Amino acid sequence: MKKYLFVASILITQVMQAQLEKGNWMLGSNIAVTKLEIRSTATDIRLFINPSAQVFISDKVCVGAGLDLDFNFSKRSTDTFSTSSLSWGLGPQMRFYFAKPSKGGAFSQLKVFFGGNNLGTSTLNPELNFGYDFVLNEFLALEIFTDMVRSFHLEKGANKP
Numbered sequence: 392m393k394k395y396l397f398v399a400s401i402l403i404t405q406v407m408q409a410q411l412e413k414g415n416w417m418l419g420s421n422i423a424v425t426k427l428e429i430r431s432t433a434t435d436i437r438l439f440i441n442p443s444a445q446v447f448i449s450d451k452v453c454v455g456a457g458l459d460l461d462f463n464f465s466k467r468s469t470d471t472f473s474t475s476s477l478s479w480g481l482g483p484q485m486r487f488y489f490a491k492p493s494k495g496g497a498f499s500q501l502k503v504f505f506g507g508n509n510l511g512t513s514t515l516n517p518e519l520n521f522g523y524d525f526v527l528n529e530f531l532a533l534e535i536f537t538d539m540v541r542s543f544h545l546e547k548g549a550n551k552p
Contacts, residue, residue, distance in 0.1 A: 411491050417445045417453055431468070438462045443484060451488040456481070459504060480506030480516055488524075495525045500536070 423439040438461070445455030459480035466473040482504035489497045500520040507513045522536025 411447060411451050411453075411488050411496075413447050413449050415447045417443075417447070417455070417486075419443050433468070434464075434466045436464045445484065445486060451491065452485070454483065454485045457484050457502060457504070459506065476508055476510065478506060478508040478514075480504035480514070482506075482516075495523055495532075497521070497523050498536075 420443065421439070421441040423437070425435075425437045427433075427435045440460045441457060443455060443457035445453040447453040459478070461478040462475070463478075464473070464475040482502060484500060484502040486498055486500040489499075498521070500518075500522070502516070502518040502520070504516045504518070505513070506516065520536045522534055524532040524534050526532045
């Protein structure tokens, strides 16, 4: 049980400065490790890492860049089928805080990542997030947010939503 609590805390922890004034930096990362087993016939394991760096260009508004790395392994025991994939994405992001949080604050974030995978497929992922920061101290906050992702797969110049 302790392992699951540790993983859950890492999923929503992001190192950041609670000061939302122009010139300050926000550094963070989301890390997720999941394992799903269905009736011992199927196993899916996923590792997701998302480091980012942003600078406040004005009070409550920051811009920067981020990187998405996603490794997925699937195994089906009924037909001895297994597959693994590595996906990546890189791009700009922008975050707007609705108010200066003292103990917490709501925000929205826009990301536009270009990426690909080991199968040769390229993607364009615009993503809009809404969330809330629970500020723990001057340098640390817990984040809860939603993902609203629309992915466009680009193969040989064709746009396939």
